Amino acid sequence: MDIPYTIQSRPDTGVYNGKLGMWLFLASEIMLFGGLFSAYIFLRTGVPDWPRGADLLNVPIASVNTVILVMSGVTMVMAWASLKLGSLGQSRVYLLLTMLLGLAFLGLKSYEYYEKFSNDLYPATSNFYGIYFALTGLHYLHVLGGVVVIAYHLVFGGILWRKTPEQFVNRIEVTGLYWHFVDLVWLILFPSLYLV
Amino acid sequence: MVENPKEFKKAIRGHVAVAISVLLLTGVIVTIGVMGLEPRQTAVLILALAAVQVFLVAQFLMHLAGEEWLIQSVVGFTVFFVAALLALSVYTYHDTYEGTYTTDRPPVTGDVREP
Numbered sequence: 265m266d267i268p269y270t271i272q273s274r275p276d277t278g279v280y281n282g283k284l285g286m287w288l289f290l291a292s293e294i295m296l297f298g299g300l301f302s303a304y305i306f307l308r309t310g311v312p313d314w315p316r317g318a319d320l321l322n323v324p325i326a327s328v329n330t331v332i333l334v335m336s337g338v339t340m341v342m343a344w345a346s347l348k349l350g351s352l353g354q355s356r357v358y359l360l361l362t363m364l365l366g367l368a369f370l371g372l373k374s375y376e377y378y379e380k381f382s383n384d385l386y387p388a389t390s391n392f393y394g395i396y397f398a399l400t401g402l403h404y405l406h407v408l409g410g411v412v413v414i415a416y417h418l419v420f421g422g423i424l425w426r427k428t429p430e431q432f433v434n435r436i437e438v439t440g441l442y443w444h445f446v447d448l449v450w451l452i453l454f455p456s457l458y459l460v
Numbered sequence: 461m462v463e464n465p466k467e468f469k470k471a472i473r474g475h476v477a478v479a480i481s482v483l484l485l486t487g488v489i490v491t492i493g494v495m496g497l498e499p500r501q502t503a504v505l506i507l508a509l510a511a512v513q514v515f516l517v518a519q520f521l522m523h524l525a526g527e528e529w530l531i532q533s534v535v536g537f538t539v540f541f542v543a544a545l546l547a548l549s550v551y552t553y554h555d556t557y558e559g560t561y562t563t564d565r566p567p568v569t570g571d572v573r574e575p
Contacts (some may be wrong), residue, residue: 284530
């Protein structure tokens with residue numbers, strides 16, 4: 265049995281089901297990160313002195329990571345646009361670039377964690393490190409999830425493209441929505457933890 | 461798949477321009493962060509600029525601006541409740557063991573009834 269409205273928009277919602285599902289999922293993600301940010305505010309306002317992130321964390325690495333994630337957002341858009349223009353080959357190149365940029369982000373973040381662990385700085389060290397590892401760790405897992413999905417599209421996307429190209433374009437679009445959301449969360453995390 | 465490739469390519473160039481703006485804002489944010497301004501001033505400036513970045517990504521890269529009313533409502537409601545949650549969390553800053561500060565006056569403590 266075919267799943268309805270994977271290509272055409274549903275008359276009552278005005279969008280195809282995959283897109284609505286992704287936005288509902290992203291809404292739940294906003295609540296998840298919002299809850300953790302609320303915990304961060306509680307911890308921070310509950311003490312007279314809170315350390316300045318720039319004194320304890322690696323700002324240059326985090327800045328480079330921000331540039332990497334924003335650039336990966338552009339390559340993701342280009343992957344979707346290439347499909348819309350009918351070029352699977354070009355789209356694959358952009359998807360590969362997006363995946364590599366995602367892996368570069370994860371590599372730099374892992375190095376940052378390694379730096380902390382080798383200096384005996386763990387989540388249990390202080391409230392600051394506790395919330396830092398919780399927020400960035402959750403974000404790390406989200407980037408990892410995105411990389412896995414992009415890798416799946418790279419390997420198996422061609423099959424769907426040959427069968428129903430419109431459905432594959434839609435899949436790349438919702439993957440892009442998720443990827444931009446991950447980017448967006450980092451744009452809030454980076455200044456709140458590292459610079460403020 | 462695209463009816464007007466020329467127009468579509470123009471729209472994509474717009475996306476790239478938005479991403480470049482976000483990158484430039486990141487540069488400004490980092491500069492402010494390491495400048496060593498007064499902490500409160502730094503926080504306000506940086507978070508305001510981060511909010512602009514988030515707006516740009518959501519509106520243009522995620523196409524929220526031209527999205528269906530249903531999706532805009534879902535996101536709108538979620539953002540409203542998260543904003544309320546964060547505002548209440550910030551408000552607890554005024555809470556102390558003695559009571560809640562709502563003005564510069566010291567909190568009312570103990571039995572407030574007339575003797």
